[in-house]
Amino acid sequence: MPAIEGVLIDTDVLVIGAGAGGLLAALSAKRHGPPGTRVTLVDSWLIGRTGHTAFSNAWKIVVAPDDDLDGILREIVAGNDGIADQVLVREVLASSYARLKDFESIGMKFAREEDGRYKRRPTRGLDLARVLYPEGGGLEFSWLLRRALEAEGVQLIDRLFVTGLLGGGGGRIAGAVGIHSRTGEFHAIKARATIVATNAITFRSGFVRDITGTGTLLAYRAGASLRNAEFSYVRPGTPKFYFEGITFAIQEGAHFVNAKGEAFMRAYEPEWADEADVPRIARAMALENEKGNVPLYLDMSAIPEELRDYFIQSKVKWMDYFFRKLGNEARTDMFGKTPYYALNQMTKMAIRTGADCRSDVPGLLAAGLAQAGCANHFAGFHIGLCVGNGWIAGRSAVEDLEALPPPRLDAGEIRALHAEATGPRDEAAKPESDLILRDLQAVMFAYNVGILKRGDRLETARRQVQALAARFEALAAPHTHELVRLKETEAMLLAARFILGASLMRTESRLSHFREDYDARDDAHWLVWVDIARGNDGPCFTTTPVPTPLCSVAPLTRRPSRLDAHSGAVPVSPVTGSGVDVPG
Amino acid sequence: MIENIDIAKCTGCGICDLVCPADVIHMEPAPHADEVPGLRQVGLLPVIKFREHCITCFSCEIFCPEQIVDVHPSVKNRPRPW
Numbered sequence: 001m002p003a004i005e006g007v008l009i010d011t012d013v014l015v016i017g018a019g020a021g022g023l024l025a026a027l028s029a030k031r032h033g034p035p036g037t038r039v040t041l042v043d044s045w046l047i048g049r050t051g052h053t054a055f056s057n058a059w060k061i062v063v064a065p066d067d068d069l070d071g072i073l074r075e076i077v078a079g080n081d082g083i084a085d086q087v088l089v090r091e092v093l094a095s096s097y098a099r100l101k102d103f104e105s106i107g108m109k110f111a112r113e114e115d116g117r118y119k120r121r122p123t124r125g126l127d128l129a130r131v132l133y134p135e136g137g138g139l140e141f142s143w144l145l146r147r148a149l150e151a152e153g154v155q156l157i158d159r160l161f162v163t164g165l166l167g168g169g170g171g172r173i174a175g176a177v178g179i180h181s182r183t184g185e186f187h188a189i190k191a192r193a194t195i196v197a198t199n200a201i202t203f204r205s206g207f208v209r210d211i212t213g214t215g216t217l218l219a220y221r222a223g224a225s226l227r228n229a230e231f232s233y234v235r236p237g238t239p240k241f242y243f244e245g246i247t248f249a250i251q252e253g254a255h256f257v258n259a260k261g262e263a264f265m266r267a268y269e270p271e272w273a274d275e276a277d278v279p280r281i282a283r284a285m286a287l288e289n290e291k292g293n294v295p296l297y298l299d300m301s302a303i304p305e306e307l308r309d310y311f312i313q314s315k316v317k318w319m320d321y322f323f324r325k326l327g328n329e330a331r332t333d334m335f336g337k338t339p340y341y342a343l344n345q346m347t348k349m350a351i352r353t354g355a356d357c358r359s360d361v362p363g364l365l366a367a368g369l370a371q372a373g374c375a376n377h378f379a380g381f382h383i384g385l386c387v388g389n390g391w392i393a394g395r396s397a398v399e400d401l402e403a404l405p406p407p408r409l410d411a412g413e414i415r416a417l418h419a420e421a422t423g424p425r426d427e428a429a430k431p432e433s434d435l436i437l438r439d440l441q442a443v444m445f446a447y448n449v450g451i452l453k454r455g456d457r458l459e460t461a462r463r464q465v466q467a468l469a470a471r472f473e474a475l476a477a478p479h480t481h482e483l484v485r486l487k488e489t490e491a492m493l494l495a496a497r498f499i500l501g502a503s504l505m506r507t508e509s510r511l512s513h514f515r516e517d518y519d520a521r522d523d524a525h526w527l528v529w530v531d532i533a534r535g536n537d538g539p540c541f542t543t544t545p546v547p548t549p550l551c552s553v554a555p556l557t558r559r560p561s562r563l564d565a566h567s568g569a570v571p572v573s574p575v576t577g578s579g580v581d582v583p584g
Numbered sequence: 585m586i587e588n589i590d591i592a593k594c595t596g597c598g599i600c601d602l603v604c605p606a607d608v609i610h611m612e613p614a615p616h617a618d619e620v621p622g623l624r625q626v627g628l629l630p631v632i633k634f635r636e637h638c639i640t641c642f643s644c645e646i647f648c649p650e651q652i653v654d655v656h657p658s659v660k661n662r663p664r665p666w
Contacts (some may be wrong), residue, residue, distance in 0.1 A: 045604070045605040045607075046602055046603055047606070049603045049605065049643060049647075050605040051605075054605075055641055113650075141645075181607060182607065184611075203663075205662070205663060206659065206661070206662035206663060210607060237662070239659060239662045239664065240659060241657065241659060242640070243657065286665070286666075289665075294666065317642070317646055318641050318642040318643070318646065321642040321644065321645060321646060321655070321657075322640075322657045323657075325655075325656070325657045326657050341664060341665055341666065342665055343662075343663065343664070343665055344665075354658045434636075441663040442663070445663045445664070445665050446665060446666075447665035447666050450665065451665065453626075481607050481633070481634055481637075484607070485637075
């Protein structure tokens with residue numbers, strides 16, 4: 001047996017992943033823990049400058065004291081077609097204003113009107129909820145949280161790519177192992193509570209926030225169940241540039257049109273039209289493709305000239321650079337007609353937990369999009385949910401410190417995980433994970449597999465993924481960079497298997513899961529989660545009824561559209577918003 | 585995708601490497617590393633090591649104190665659903 005070389009770290013609460021969920025989980029654990037509680041946050045790259053959060057607008061739904069909390073809960077549950085943990089979502093919403101105040105206390109600034117009230121915007125697919133946006137977008141949001149964690153004594157470990165969770169033989173999770181994502185040095189972290197907050201799996205759609213989240217699969221291998229694999233975040237995208245702000249653009253008069261010039265969304269979504277949430281836009285786009293009505297476009301020509309610079313000169317720094325460099329080309333493309341299509345950005349597959357963010361495995365918790373609180377997050381509840389469930393996970397982890405038996409390390413297990421973490425290596429090998437990824441993308445991004453599903457096509461895709469997994473077995477990494485990518489690709493292959501399996505199992509249509517051969521929502525049989533657990537012979541798919549303790553899951557009839565109200569002639573100002581303003 | 589780092593103006597601070605979320609830029613020994621045999625060169629300069637994996641996030645360009653990194657905004661090889 002070869003000797004192990006590496007680093008051992010001992011901590012109380014280990015948080016894996018530094019997006020909004022992980023940052024908040026670490027902050028929460030530190031603040032809920034008694035003095036001296038050791039909290040360690042690790043990320044594959046630089047904490048505060050990575051994760052989906054850092055490259056987002058960091059919009060978040062915040063429920064102010066005078067808002068209709070239960071009304072917002074009801075519309076989020078309805079917007080999830082019922083697939084939501086109502087208790088968790090309610091607590092996230094109810095605590096969102098307190099978190100806003102926490103953010104302000106560490107120096108974060110949120111956009112305000114001249115009279116001091118917050119600027120609040122409506123968001124797509126929801127009538128009552130309002131989003132707030134921090135100055136500096138996700139980069140500033142994430143960096144200020146990093147600084148706050150440093151100030152409160154949280155141990156930050158950058159560039160640690162986690163490759164496995166420690167079982168320790170004690171019936172509980174005892175920490176994690178990983179490699180330095182540059183040097184490959186092996187690390188083992190012993191922890192009394194471990195929170196996975198590594199986002200959801202992506203297939204590298206090419207969008208700038210193109211970061212894979214492998215922690216959910218590590219949790220699966222360690223005994224946790226996953227759910228929501230059949231749902232996905234498929235958003236409109238363009239091959240020409242990246243654009244954060246479609247939601248606002250539509251509020252200002254943009255709309256999707258097909259090759260015939262028809263504004264097609266009204267035909268598919270009579271109530272919401274272009275303001276529909278992205279799963280419904282994606283489905284409509286795929287059906288337009290079936291009809292031969294492509295290319296499709298986001299026509300922004302109706303946006304008034306005086307508002308156009310708002311979309312060019314973004315408040316998000318990377319977008320500012322992006323559009324400034326594109327110059328006139330961006331202006332021509334954005335406000336002329338640029339082709340759009342629906343592209344899968346990430347699966348919604350995440351770790352099954354209770355409303356306390358504890359998984360089925362003692363000592364293992366989940367936060368961020370690695371936690372399956374919702375199957376749909378609109379624009380503003382991605383980070384909104386991550387902030388809330390991160391806070392809950394940190395609190396629960398602290399409660400577990402005393403409640404669970406102390407973790408033990410098993411040398412044999414660590415040796416096995418070390419071998420797995422540091423291989424397969426072969427300095428003579430060619431880096432070929434990208435070839436597998438390219439072929440996997442071709443399978444999973446195909447609109448008639450990822451958006452318009454049908455049993456026979458899903459079966460065919462499953463066989464294709466199996467063949468790719470067989471090809472993958474022969475690969476080795478010549479260097480650490482490729483080793484990390486190999487492990488990410490391996491996780492994507494496993495995720496694809498789960499996505500296709502869950503999609504085959506759910507014989508109805510709901511949310512982003514649309515089956516041509518079962519094209520109706522069927523609450524009588526399918527108001528359930530499809531859970532995936534590791535069985536003796538591979539993944540085991542079962543169902544769990546979704547409890548509805550707080551509100552109905554029936555679809556809502558929306559209020560008259562804001563777009564109808566002003567008919568595009570009186571635009572909603574991007575700097576004044578149309579929401580209910582509340583005092584700061 | 586990252587196009588260029590103007591090495592002639594680079595101070596070797598390493599921020600571009602530090603902030604890259606895709607492991608594209610690596611700090612490596614400067615070309616004059618062997619100037620005095622036996623002395624380990626601590627001065628490093630950035631090398632665009634895995635350009636093909638750049639995610640066009642602009643972090644290297646945004647945070648470079650010397651403003652000598654150039655990222656081109658073009659999007660290439662984006663997968664398509666149809």
